[in-house]
Amino acid sequence: MKVINEEFRVSTKGYCDLINITGHISKILSQSNLQRGILTVFVVGSTGAITTFEYEPGLNQDMKEFYEQIAPVKKRYHHDETWGDANGFSHVRAAFQGPSLTIPFDKGALTLGTWQQVVLTNFDNQPRSRTVVVNMIGE
Amino acid sequence: MKVINEEFRVSTKGYCDLINITGHISKILSQSNLQRGILTVFVVGSTGAITTFEYEPGLNQDMKEFYEQIAPVKKRYHHDETWGDANGFSHVRAAFQGPSLTIPFDKGALTLGTWQQVVLTNFDNQPRSRTVVVNMIGE
Amino acid sequence: MKVINEEFRVSTKGYCDLINITGHISKILSQSNLQRGILTVFVVGSTGAITTFEYEPGLNQDMKEFYEQIAPVKKRYHHDETWGDANGFSHVRAAFQGPSLTIPFDKGALTLGTWQQVVLTNFDNQPRSRTVVVNMIGE
Numbered sequence: 001m002k003v004i005n006e007e008f009r010v011s012t013k014g015y016c017d018l019i020n021i022t023g024h025i026s027k028i029l030s031q032s033n034l035q036r037g038i039l040t041v042f043v044v045g046s047t048g049a050i051t052t053f054e055y056e057p058g059l060n061q062d063m064k065e066f067y068e069q070i071a072p073v074k075k076r077y078h079h080d081e082t083w084g085d086a087n088g089f090s091h092v093r094a095a096f097q098g099p100s101l102t103i104p105f106d107k108g109a110l111t112l113g114t115w116q117q118v119v120l121t122n123f124d125n126q127p128r129s130r131t132v133v134v135n136m137i138g139e
Numbered sequence: 140m141k142v143i144n145e146e147f148r149v150s151t152k153g154y155c156d157l158i159n160i161t162g163h164i165s166k167i168l169s170q171s172n173l174q175r176g177i178l179t180v181f182v183v184g185s186t187g188a189i190t191t192f193e194y195e196p197g198l199n200q201d202m203k204e205f206y207e208q209i210a211p212v213k214k215r216y217h218h219d220e221t222w223g224d225a226n227g228f229s230h231v232r233a234a235f236q237g238p239s240l241t242i243p244f245d246k247g248a249l250t251l252g253t254w255q256q257v258v259l260t261n262f263d264n265q266p267r268s269r270t271v272v273v274n275m276i277g278e
Numbered sequence: 279m280k281v282i283n284e285e286f287r288v289s290t291k292g293y294c295d296l297i298n299i300t301g302h303i304s305k306i307l308s309q310s311n312l313q314r315g316i317l318t319v320f321v322v323g324s325t326g327a328i329t330t331f332e333y334e335p336g337l338n339q340d341m342k343e344f345y346e347q348i349a350p351v352k353k354r355y356h357h358d359e360t361w362g363d364a365n366g367f368s369h370v371r372a373a374f375q376g377p378s379l380t381i382p383f384d385k386g387a388l389t390l391g392t393w394q395q396v397v398l399t400n401f402d403n404q405p406r407s408r409t410v411v412v413n414m415i416g417e
Contacts, residue, residue, distance in 0.1 A: 005384045045391035046332045053234035054185045058217035078336035095331035104274035111272045113184035133389045135382035192373035193324045197356035243413035245283045250411045252323035
């Protein structure tokens with residue numbers, strides 16, 4: 001049994017930039033030579049999130065519209081009065097979507113569905129270089 | 140310390156079918172003979188999700204109404220234009236609810252509350268045989 | 279490689295009480311002497327949740343307003359007809375926010391961002407003493 005931490009950085013644009021990081025993660029898993037266990041993906045910071053969906057232009061647009069519907073950019077947020085940085089919407093979106101995802105792997109491969117990609121979202125109102133931590137525990 | 144992967148399949152109906160899988164998972168944990176560690180439940184595919192709630196007919200109806208409120212079946216989704224399969228709502232719901240849940244266990248039992256069940260949801264617009272992966276790491 | 283379970287209790291008020299538990303968790307990790315691995319935080323019960331956000335009064339208020347917007351206290355819930363305890367809203371909120379969070383740690387410290395705190399929410403309509411389970415696996 002081994003435990004391995006890796007990390008990588010991703011350049012992201014602001015306002016709900018969706019990045020497919022499945023390739024990054026699969027490569028890290030492959031290089032570990034681990035066969036069976038769990039892999040945890042964690043985005044560092046308060047305005048990023050991780051989940052899975054089918055990464056294609058139509059659904060990407062649907063996700064952006066969904067986030068806009070439940071926490072609109074233009075709404076007035078108390079957080080903006082605290083710091084004056086006008087990104088309250090991005091904090092609320094990131095908090096409910098969550099920064100972490102744990103995926104089992106077997107025979108050296110993540111147990112994702114065919115169309116199920118791991119997606120990093122930068123909700124912030126500016127470009128950010130995002131740090132993603134990848135932890136693997138297994139054998 | 141051991142790492143074990145198991146999986147099982149569940150027949151589900153379409154349009155927000157809620158399945159209590161606590162019994163399946165507890166049985167798998169029990170058969171592992173592990174006493175202390177974590178168990179990760181992961182549903183394979185882009186239109187399923189895992190969370191916990193009190194599985195009873197009233198709350199089940201509330202959850203269905205909640206999902207319908209935040210991502211209605213009848214809304215127009217860009218994803219539907221990509222594939223023509225009219226299940227955009229199910230992808231959005233699955234993405235924000237998430238496919239994965241990690242639960243500690245101690246003395247061979249999950250640390251769930253008395254009324255806290257693990258629920259698999261099939262958000263797709265058709266019946267699906269769902270694969271659920273259960274990973275346990277512990278001793 | 280070791281696996282450790284700890285737990286602690288937190289007194290919470292009702293109706294969306296937000297508690298910053300980052301200090302509790304960091305102390306437990308520190309006392310474990312583990313350097314590299316994952317830490318899982320799990321709240322026991324059907325009306326509590328765990329996520330991360332910047333814990334400051336403005337954003338705390340935004341989160342309360344967000345939860346009120348998507349699952350209002352005053353709405354009629356079928357769950358309330360089952361038990362007559364008028365906390366249907368808290369079950370719906372807890373179910374979609376989720377009870378569990380897994381965070382990598384390295385060099386003995388959680389990989390959280392500078393402003394990213396771990397927050398326990400009590401959504402119930404009454405004060406609750408909440409049990410939080412903290413599992414660590416690593417070396």
